[in-house]
Amino acid sequence: MTRRTQSRYIFDIEENSRVFRHQFFVNGVRRADCTTCESRVPVSEPYHHHWRNDVQDNRGHWIQIGPEEKDILNRIEDQAIEEFILCDGSTAARTNDFLLEAGMDAVPQLLRFLSYGTEKLEATVGFYVDVKKERMYYESSPLNIEHHLDIGEAVDMIFSMLLEKISNYVLLHQRVPLEACVIRRMKVTVKRFCASSKSNSCKLPLQYRVKNAAEVNENGSNKPDLKKLSETYLNQMDQHIPATLKINLYTFRVCSTSKELYAVPYLLRGDDVENTPTFIIQTDVVGDFQGLVEIRNIRKFLRMDTQDRVFECRQCQSHFVDRVHLALHKQISCGRNFMVWHMDKDAIELHENCLPLPKQYFKYDWVGLASKRV
Template identity: 80%
Template sequence: MARRTQSRFIFEIVENSRVFRHQFFANGSRRADCATCESRVPASEPYNHHWRNDIKNNRSYCIQLGSEEKQILKTIEDQAIEEFILCDGSITARTNDFLLDSGIDAVPQLLRFLSFGTDKLEASVGFYVDVKKERMYYESSPLNIENHLDIGEAVDMIFSMLLEKISNYVLLHHKVPLEACVIRRMKVTVKRFCHSPKSKSIPVSKLPLQYQVKNAAECLERGSNKLSSDLIKLVETYINQEEPGRPIPLTLKVNLYSFRVCSTSKELYVVPHLLSGDDVDNTPTFIIQTDVVGGFQGLLEVRNIRKFLKVDSQDRVFECRQCQSHFVDRVHFALHKQIACGRNFMVWSMDKDAIELHENCLPLPKEYFKYEWVGLASKRN
């Protein structure tokens, strides 16, 4: 029942500058300011100038894809590669470090890479576990990921539930704790549901789960009578053609917000992009949706921005009626229900001395991924 980090995000005017601060709290008391989020710009500049250098300063959650990486994605699609193997190449087993590195960095990085150009991913994770003189393979059931900003939470949930299942299994059948197990290899299975080539526009992705559970926003569909299409086009043109020093159109009477992820705590939060109306209740308000490389996808209209921005109180405990697990985080509870309490997780017994042979493998470049991933192709060139 881990609690989400409690934080506060504020703007302060200091002389002629506007300063954005991210402050951490524990038990209601302020503990520290986040050094990676703090940003200072002239007070007269638009709010989005606080974040426009995130990629250059290595503070962005978005990934960067060059022509070589896009060619790898094309190869993955052409060869229908859905399985990816990661091994711990160290001489001595280091299960804890391997799981930590893969859960926090390697697997989320792979999934973010694979999410480019997709409507959603369907992902499962499997661990090869050596315990005593046996080798077991434990695999999660597939989990749908419909927004790249949910990848970190999804991987965390899958890893936690897998390790809990393994711990219970080895304690029951082998009378040993999880610490007696050695894990040096894992397999990630990913089905990519790519954008339809016949579609003329890129569909707007769903909100991240953290904001879905608030039910505070709804998608603004083209052709609706809620707002004029001219205003929508003006907003999209402004976003797609933003340039330093370019004046804000006087007719752009909207408030725009965007998602941002803290580089230190990995918290997801919403920041202002452009505020042109003081009347919060009557000024059209939108969330800007972007893909995993930061490309503009569309707009989501927010009906109640105060509720949307308000941090969830964590004084309520949610109980799963199926398995009686308890959660204080609604996102974790939603993922837990989506994966059906882990009831469909599988375990296989393997021959410890068996050797797996795979033809037509695709090693992913370590220069980009940092980890030695190998894709297992199901089609020949």
């Protein structure tokens, strides 16, 4: 069990500038300031000017989807493609590098792409493992991902639990450590639950649902006012929101260095944080506005865990320092439903109607396996 680096954000006033800083702490001691998050604007400008260049500077957490990518999504739907294969094309086995690239980049990128236009994803990951002249296939149980900002944490949890299961299995049955295994191929199964026109779901990322569920009213206390407020925000995005609108708005950001999710001010109009209506701006995976979620207790909403706390799973007694990982761990039933199959190492899998995904967009050699002919 490893301890995460804790962090906080602050605003400093330096002469006529307001400076945003994201600071890292280890065991309560400040270690460094994040250079990728630092932002400086004139002190008279609104807070959202700190974040308005995130897309141009490639500091945002959104992806770009154009006509070609939308065409790929349509083909995935038309051919009922739910399984995607990723292979390591290098000549020499490099299991650690392959898993690192897949877990940090390739799989999260694929899931973010597939999350476009959906309410949630159901994802399953499987590894093809060669060890001592045997081949096995290990597969996780399905995990529901209900917000695109949860994808990184979800993939991290699935990979960690899969590798733990593989390590225990090969040590027990083959009497070898995990390092003796070679993994050069994986399969990701994804069911897309597309958003309907009647859906108005606006869920928070799991990190904030878990910590502050009792403090958030997802529908707002007054629906007509909330709808009007959303329309005002959309109409004034590139201009100044009317000064008569006494609200506080926050938005989500993801640190390019630590991949940490945090909420930052977008517009602050009320000094009385307890009584000023406060909302968090919700966007989809491409940055399009989805709605506003009312925050009942902004102090608790923004507060990060800084104390030494350990969360225990009552089912299997596993321990976590992060409530998000505990929640994901519970969602996949402590890994009890993970499966392993023994395969003929010389067997050849043949698939028809495959859809190679463009490498210039995905950077990796993903292939979609169609389940029906077109």
